[in-house]
Amino acid sequence: MLEISLRHRFPGFALDAAFTAPTPGVTVIFGPSGCGKSTVLAAVAGLLRPAEGRISVGGVTLFDGGAKKFVAPEKRRCGVVFQDSRLFPHLSVESNLRYGLKRAPKDAEGPGFDEVVSLLGIEALLGRRPAALSGGEKQRVALGRALLSRPALLLMDEPLAALDAARKAEVLPYLARLRHRLRIPLLYVTHALDEVDRLADTLVLMQAGRVLAAGPLEALAARTDLPMLAGRQDAGVVLSCRVAAQDEARGLTRLDFPGGSLVVPQAALALGHAVRLRIQARDVAIATSRPEGLSVQNLLPATLAAIEPGGAHDVLLRLAVGDSILLSRVTKDAVGRLGLTPGLPVWALIKAVAFFAEGRDGAG
Numbered sequence: 001m002l003e004i005s006l007r008h009r010f011p012g013f014a015l016d017a018a019f020t021a022p023t024p025g026v027t028v029i030f031g032p033s034g035c036g037k038s039t040v041l042a043a044v045a046g047l048l049r050p051a052e053g054r055i056s057v058g059g060v061t062l063f064d065g066g067a068k069k070f071v072a073p074e075k076r077r078c079g080v081v082f083q084d085s086r087l088f089p090h091l092s093v094e095s096n097l098r099y100g101l102k103r104a105p106k107d108a109e110g111p112g113f114d115e116v117v118s119l120l121g122i123e124a125l126l127g128r129r130p131a132a133l134s135g136g137e138k139q140r141v142a143l144g145r146a147l148l149s150r151p152a153l154l155l156m157d158e159p160l161a162a163l164d165a166a167r168k169a170e171v172l173p174y175l176a177r178l179r180h181r182l183r184i185p186l187l188y189v190t191h192a193l194d195e196v197d198r199l200a201d202t203l204v205l206m207q208a209g210r211v212l213a214a215g216p217l218e219a220l221a222a223r224t225d226l227p228m229l230a231g232r233q234d235a236g237v238v239l240s241c242r243v244a245a246q247d248e249a250r251g252l253t254r255l256d257f258p259g260g261s262l263v264v265p266q267a268a269l270a271l272g273h274a275v276r277l278r279i280q281a282r283d284v285a286i287a288t289s290r291p292e293g294l295s296v297q298n299l300l301p302a303t304l305a306a307i308e309p310g311g312a313h314d315v316l317l318r319l320a321v322g323d324s325i326l327l328s329r330v331t332k333d334a335v336g337r338l339g340l341t342p343g344l345p346v347w348a349l350i351k352a353v354a355f356f357a358e359g360r361d362g363a364g
């Protein structure tokens, strides 16, 4: 368990944040610029001594303001990866990685050099100096160096923020893969929702120095009372699925989630493989009777659970599909026209889904 409660002041900024998250697992702190995400991370790393509060990881107390306990940063066994890779420029990639290994406590268990190199796909880079690496490659090496120091907790502060979209798309699958393979707890700071969707097990939403909500990603993404998520044009739910069937003839893969199933273009995945699906509210339309002759492949029977405020001209519908929730963004006009009221049985038409295979190479 990660247990964090912090109070600290900077001129013009007050941090008063508390959350808990299960470990191992990926906890993502998400929020707008200046909300205090990096300050929380710095306090966990021991780079900032908070005025008050308590930090414990897996039952080990790193900071306790009341008991005047403050474990020095170098004793915390936190591996830190920043936005800029901070590699040693005069050392080869291999020497940078071995530096991490040298810092590992003698008795600490963790992945070996070869395993980390292969996990991050950096075999071909070992002889190069950091100046000869792309931004994405540098971040993979920085991550490798942090992993090889055998941390009890991995801290990442916007590790992809300095990368362009193509480089980011190159590194994200490695992070997703890591999340699946290694059992090191990860605390990850970002203001990019795609990273949240891909990586988070637990989501911590921060605003103006406070935690607005914290909990499992799937539960938070389905909430309509959190404007930071529901107010976005790309608001939507995340569902954990399993590969249930492969239809070679039609070129489709069937994914089951609690309460229903969806088909996606065929993915080369074994039956039972875990897949994370994201369905945006704007990609879900509804009908009050079963539509015929549709090109849309995913049509699910649902119950309209609630109608929540959306934008100026639209609303968010909460749709119960078995044990799962979908969100649908429709116009206020549609609510009146279709006579939508909570409890009504409806059909959800899902026009698009994004999906990512858990583990493997990460990408779906």
Ligand SMILES: Nc1ncnc2c1ncn2[C@@H]1O[C@H](COP(=O)(O)OP(=O)(O)OP(=O)(O)O)[C@@H](O)[C@H]1O
Pocket (backbone or CB within 6 Å): 010, 011, 013, 031, 032, 033, 034, 035, 036, 037, 038, 039, 040, 191
């Ligand atoms: N050492 C410091 N001294 C004074 N003020 C600070 C210090 N560090 C951070 N702050 C202020 O605290 C607030 C929170 O900063 P923090 O870096 O934690 O935000 P953030 O959510 O990580 O933002 P970003 O996404 O832009 O990195 C900001 O207003 C910042 O200016």
